[in-house]
Amino acid sequence: QVQLAQSGAEVKKPGASVKVSCRASGYNSIKYYIYWVRQAPGQGLEWVGRINPSGGGTSYARQFQGRVTLTTDTSARTFYMDMNRLTPDDTAIYYCTRLDFWGQGSPVTVSS
Amino acid sequence: QAVVTQEPSLTVSPGGTVTLTCASDIGAVTGGNSPNWFLQKPGQVPKPLIFSTTKKYSWTPARVSGSLLGGKAALTLSGVQPEDEADYYCLLYFGDVVVFGGGTKLTVL
Numbered sequence: 001q002v003q004l005a006q007s008g009a010e011v012k013k014p015g016a017s018v019k020v021s022c023r024a025s026g027y028n029s030i031k032y033y034i035y036w037v038r039q040a041p042g043q044g045l046e047w048v049g050r051i052n053p054s055g056g057g058t059s060y061a062r063q064f065q066g067r068v069t070l071t072t073d074t075s076a077r078t079f080y081m082d083m084n085r086l087t088p089d090d091t092a093i094y095y096c097t098r099l100d101f102w103g104q105g106s107p108v109t110v111s112s
Numbered sequence: 113q114a115v116v117t118q119e120p121s122l123t124v125s126p127g128g129t130v131t132l133t134c135a136s137d138i139g140a141v142t143g144g145n146s147p148n149w150f151l152q153k154p155g156q157v158p159k160p161l162i163f164s165t166t167k168k169y170s171w172t173p174a175r176v177s178g179s180l181l182g183g184k185a186a187l188t189l190s191g192v193q194p195e196d197e198a199d200y201y202c203l204l205y206f207g208d209v210v211v212f213g214g215g216t217k218l219t220v221l
Contacts, residue, residue: 035210037158044215045150045158045201059208062113095157099148099203100169102157 002026004034004096004103011109017084020106022096029077030054035099036070036081038092048094051079086110114138114206118213123221124192132216133184134202140183141204147185148203149178151196152215158201162187194220 007021022034036048049060051070058070069082079096086108093105115137124130134147141147149162160169162178165185175190185202197220202213 037212044199045152045203045212047203047210047212050210061209061211097158099163100160102160105157 002098002101004098004101006094006096006103006106009107009109011111012086014087014110014112016086016110017082018086018108020081020083020094020096020108022079022081022103024077024079030074032098034070034072034079035097036068037095037097039095039105040089040092043092046092048081053079083108113209114204114211116202116204116211116213118200118202118216120214121217121219123219124189124196126192126194126220128192129188129190130192130218131181132187132189132200132202132218133181134186134204134213135184136204136206138206141180141185143180145185145204145206147178147180149185149187150201150203151198152201153198161200189218192220196220 003025005023010018012018030053033050035050038046047061048064049070051058053072071080088110090110093107095105096103117135143165147165150158150160152158161172166178177188179186200216
């Protein structure tokens, strides 16, 4: 069955970086875009960006351009979201998703 | 970047029918925006309901349907049940960019 297994919770200080991973299984991971979506506490869903595993092409929400990098290790069937210059406003659960299947979420807390 | 707007909250009686909408501030929503709909219950991962405006997943209840209505994407729930109480989010594509709506909190009362 399709599964997206994400890395665990992270606690970071303002100004630091975080790298969240998402390992795909149960399907051909080259064939589906992976989207990254975040949800701050008590807030709605926010699109961060997406990556095309076939070729590595990316697109990002305007507010994350220059601060987020999406990558993939196709041999490891793993996707990564790297976010730098973290602020407390980046505190959220970060999801990787094909849109039809979702990872369990990776909580990221940014606090001094 | 477009702003996508949903009703912040709606209330429906059990057994009733409710339509949630999803609008874009840059023009009418069309099939080209490939509307998707998700529901989310507290503490849970979002669950997809509809893709490409009208298409259902294998797990989507038959009483849930997607459409275009008056320049907006729409999600209609018929025969509403208490377990339909949740937050509902739409997603629209604008070329390579994806935007979520702010979500609709549906109360079944």
